[in-house]
Amino acid sequence: MGFRIGVLALQGAVSEHIDAFRLAFELMGSTGQSSVIPVRNADEIPDLDGLAIPGGESTTISRLIDKNRMRGPIEEFEGGIFATCAGMVLMATNVDDPRLTTLGLIDMNVMRNAFGRQKESFEADLKIRGFDSPYHAIFIRAPVATSCGTGTEELSRIEKGIVAVRKGKHYALAFHPELSVDTRLHVRFLEGLHE
Amino acid sequence: MKLEELRFGTELLKRGFASMQKGGVIMDVVNAEQAMIAEETGAVAVMALERVPADIRKAGGVARMADPEIVMSIIDAVSIPVMGKVRIGHFVEAQVLEYLGVDMIDESEVLTPADEQYHIDKTKFKVPFVCGARNLGEALRRINEGAAMIRTKGEAGTGNIVEAVRHMRAIMGEIRMLKGMDSQEQIDFARDIEAPAELVIECARMGRLPVVNFSAGGVATPSDAALMMQLGADGVFVGSGIFKSSNPKIMAKAIVEAVNNFNNPEKIAQASRGLGDAMPGLDIHTLPEDQVLQYRGR
Numbered sequence: 001m002g003f004r005i006g007v008l009a010l011q012g013a014v015s016e017h018i019d020a021f022r023l024a025f026e027l028m029g030s031t032g033q034s035s036v037i038p039v040r041n042a043d044e045i046p047d048l049d050g051l052a053i054p055g056g057e058s059t060t061i062s063r064l065i066d067k068n069r070m071r072g073p074i075e076e077f078e079g080g081i082f083a084t085c086a087g088m089v090l091m092a093t094n095v096d097d098p099r100l101t102t103l104g105l106i107d108m109n110v111m112r113n114a115f116g117r118q119k120e121s122f123e124a125d126l127k128i129r130g131f132d133s134p135y136h137a138i139f140i141r142a143p144v145a146t147s148c149g150t151g152t153e154e155l156s157r158i159e160k161g162i163v164a165v166r167k168g169k170h171y172a173l174a175f176h177p178e179l180s181v182d183t184r185l186h187v188r189f190l191e192g193l194h195e
Numbered sequence: 196m197k198l199e200e201l202r203f204g205t206e207l208l209k210r211g212f213a214s215m216q217k218g219g220v221i222m223d224v225v226n227a228e229q230a231m232i233a234e235e236t237g238a239v240a241v242m243a244l245e246r247v248p249a250d251i252r253k254a255g256g257v258a259r260m261a262d263p264e265i266v267m268s269i270i271d272a273v274s275i276p277v278m279g280k281v282r283i284g285h286f287v288e289a290q291v292l293e294y295l296g297v298d299m300i301d302e303s304e305v306l307t308p309a310d311e312q313y314h315i316d317k318t319k320f321k322v323p324f325v326c327g328a329r330n331l332g333e334a335l336r337r338i339n340e341g342a343a344m345i346r347t348k349g350e351a352g353t354g355n356i357v358e359a360v361r362h363m364r365a366i367m368g369e370i371r372m373l374k375g376m377d378s379q380e381q382i383d384f385a386r387d388i389e390a391p392a393e394l395v396i397e398c399a400r401m402g403r404l405p406v407v408n409f410s411a412g413g414v415a416t417p418s419d420a421a422l423m424m425q426l427g428a429d430g431v432f433v434g435s436g437i438f439k440s441s442n443p444k445i446m447a448k449a450i451v452e453a454v455n456n457f458n459n460p461e462k463i464a465q466a467s468r469g470l471g472d473a474m475p476g477l478d479i480h481t482l483p484e485d486q487v488l489q490y491r492g493r
Contacts, residue, residue, distance in 0.1 A: 010455060011218040011239060013211075040456075055215050057239040057275055064237065064455055085215070097274060099235075112274060118298035119321045121208045122201040140211050141276065141298070179211045 001194050002033025006048045008074075009038035010064040012056020012086060016178035021052070024186040045073040049193045050080045050169075053087030055140065055176050058112065061086055062100055075103055080169030082189045088165075088172040089143050106167045107149030114144040114160050114174075126175075128156045128164055128185075135182060137163070137175035144174055169193060204321025209343035212276075212299065212323050213407040216240060216344070216430055220420070220451050221409070223247050223434040226265065227272035229443070236447035240276040240298070242432065243269040248305050248352030249435035249474065252486065258306040260288040266295050278325070283492045284310020286319075293322045299344070301325050302337075304491035305351045305434075314492060317341030327411065329362045329489055331369035331398070332388030338406055339391050345404055347428075348489040349412015352435050354476035356413045358489060359423060363410055367427045373399040403427075412489070415440075415473045417453030417466045424457035441471035 003025070007017045021036040039045060051074070053061070065071050074081075083091045092102050092110035100112075115121070118141055125134035135156075144161030148154055155164035163174040164185075169192050177185040202208075219239025224230045225247060233241045245261040246254060260281050270277045276298035281288035288309075289300050302315055304327050314337065317324040323343035328334035334345045347366070349359030369388070373381060373395065385395035397405050410423035411432035420431045431454055433447075440446040449466040456462035479487070 009218070013214045013217065015217075016214060056217070057215070057219065059234060059275060060219060060237045060239050060451070063451075067452060067455070117270075117296045118208075118212055118276065118323065119204065119293060119296065121212065122203050123205055123208060124201045138207060138211055140208060140215060176211060179207065179214070 002030055003035075003050060003190055003193060004048050005034070005036040005050045005052065005190075006039035006044060007036065007052045007054060008061070008070075009040050010056075010068065011060050012054040013176065013178055014038055014054055017052045017054050017084075020178045020183055020186050024183040024190055027183060027187060028190065040068070042068060042070045042073045045070070045077055048077075048079050050082060050189065051077060053081060053083040053090055054178065055085035055087065058086040058089040059100060062090060062102070066101075071103070075105065080171070080189060080193050081105065082186070083170070083172045084176055084178060085140065085142055085174060088145070088174055091170065091172045092145070093149070106152060106165060106170055106172050108145040108152060108162070108165060108172070109147045110143050110145050111161070112143050113141050115139060115142055117141065124158075126156050126158070126163065129153075130155070130188070131184060135184065136180055137177075138179045139163075139175045142174045145172070206343070209323035210406055213325070213344035216276075216409070217407055218454065219430045220447075220454050221278065221430070221432045222437050222447060223432075224269060224438070227268045229438055230269045230273045230277075232444055233437075233447060234273045234275050236444060237451035238275060238447065239430070240278055241269060241273060242278045242280065242301065242434075243297070244280060247435040247438060248488075249354070249439050250352075251305060252352045260285070260292065260306070263291065263295055266292065266297065270296055280306055281315070282306040283308040284313050284315060286315045289315055289320060293320055297322065299323050299325055302342075303327065304348055304488045308491050314340050325409070327489070327492070328366065330365040330388070332390045333493060334366055334404055334408075335388070335390035335394040335398070338394060338404070342406065344407045344409065346409040346411040346432055349410070349414075350479050351412045351488055352477075353413055353479060354415040354436060354439075354474040355479055356415070356419045356422065358479060359410050359413045360426065362412075362489075363423060363426045363428060366404070366408065370398050370403060374402060414450070415476065416470075417449045417463055420450045421453045421457040421463050424454055430454065435474050439474035446470055446473070
C-alpha cells in the first residue's frame with residue numbers, strides 16, 4: 001500500500017526528511033505507489049496520509065504556520081504527524097516558553113533547549129521500545145518532555161526526560177532521525193498510518 | 196546512558212546545526228532589545244555584534260570580536276541560537292566565544308583579519324563555524340578547514356546586493372560546470388581552483404556544496420532576500436539591512452516572509468508594501484580598495 005507524505009516546508013531540515021522518507025519507501029518496497037512532497041500551502045494538508053514537522057526553530061515555524069494560515073488544517077489533520085525536535089515542541093500541550101503558541105496535539109509538558117547550547121549538543125545510542133538494537137540519535141539544542149499525559153506511549157527516556165513519544169498515529173521525537181542513516185523510525189511511523 | 200557514552204562536537208552535529216537554519220533569516224543585532232525584536236519577527240538566529248557592518252565601515256580602525264558583556268546580554272535575552280563574529284585566523288577570540296556559549300562562530304572578513312596566511316583550524320572546536328566565500332575554491336578550502344556552513348561574502352555594510360549575486364552565481368555556476376566533467380577533468384579543475392579533489396568530486400556528485408550555503412553581504416530588501424534564495428541560497432544573513440532601515444520591525448518581518456515565499460511574487464509584493472526607507476546604499480565602485488571587505492582572506 002502506498003503513502004502520501006508531506007513535509008512542512010516553512011523552515012528547517014526539510015530536504016533531509018524527504019530523502020529519509022524516500023529511503024523508507026524503498027526499504028518497504030512501496031516506492032512506486034508512494035510520494036513525499038514539501039508542503040507550503042494549507043490546502044495540500046488534508047489529502048495527505050502523514051505530515052512531518054521538521055527540526056528548525058520552533059519560534060520561527062510557529063510564526064510561519066500562522067502567517068500561512070496552516071494552524072487549523074494541521075490541528076484538524078486526520079493522518080499521522082511525525083514531529084522532530086522543533087516539531088516535538090510544537091506538538092506539545094504545554095511548553096516552558098509562554099511566547100510560543102503550540103498545536104497541542106500530544107498531551108505533554110516540553111522543555112525547550114533542555115540540554116543547553118550548541119556545544120552541549122550530542123550523539124548517543126538510545127534504547128527505543130520495540131527496537132531490538134540501539135538507535136543512534138542526534139540531539140541538537142534538543143527539547144525533552146518532562147511528563148506525558150493519558151493516551152501517550154513513552155518510547156524512550158534518558159536522565160533529562162522523555163525523548164520519544166507516540167500518541168496513536170503521531171510521533172514526537174526530541175532528536176533528528178532525518179540526520180541518521182537509520183530509517184527505522186520513519187518506517188515505523190509509515191506502518192502505523194494504515195493500521 | 197552515561198556521560199562518557201555521549202559524543203559532542205562531531206562533524207554531524209555541526210553540519211546538522213547548520214541544516215536547522217535552512218529557510219531562515221539570521222539577523223545582526225547589537226543589543227538585547229534588537230535581539231528580542233529579531234526573535235519576535237521570526238529570525239532563526241541572531242548575530243551578536245558591537246556594531247553592524249555599516250557602522251564598522253564608518254568607524255574605521257581595527258574591528259574586533261564584540262565585548263563579552265554584549266554577547267552575554269544577547270544570549271540571556273533570546274531562546275533562538277546566538278552567533279558571534281571573530282577575526283579571520285584569531286583562534287583565541289573563537290575560544291572565548293565558544294566558552295561564552297555562542298552557538299555558531301562566523302570567521303568574518305567584516306572584522307580586521309588577524310592572520311593573513313591562515314584561517315582558524317575549525318576542526319579543533321566543538322562549536323560549528325560559518326565562513327564567507329566568493330567562489331567554489333574558497334568555499335571548499337573553508338569546508339576543508341572544518342567550516343560547517345558557507346555564506347557568500349557579498350560586500351557587507353553597503354546595502355548593495357551586486358557582490359552577493361556575483362559570489363552566489365560563481366559558486367552555483369562552478370558546481371554546474373563540474374557536473375559535466377569526467378573524473379580526470381574534475382581533479383584537474385580541483386587543482387585550478389586550489390581545492391581538495393575529494394571535496395570537488397563530492398560537490399559534483401551532490402550537485403551542491405556538501406554544507407548549507409547562505410547568502411550574506413548587501414541584503415537590504417525583501418526582494419534582495421528572495422533573489423538570493425532563487426539563485427540557490429539555503430537562507431539569508433541580514434546585517435545592516437534591518438536595524439539601519441527606517442522601520443526595523445516591519446522590515447524584519449517582511450524579509451522573513453519573502454524568504455519563506457521566495458518563489459511567490461504575490462507574497463513578496465505584499466511583504467514589500469509600505470516598508471519605509473531601506474538602509475542607505477553604497478556604490479561599490481566608489482570604495483577605495485582597502486575598504487573592500489571581500490578581499491580579506493582567500
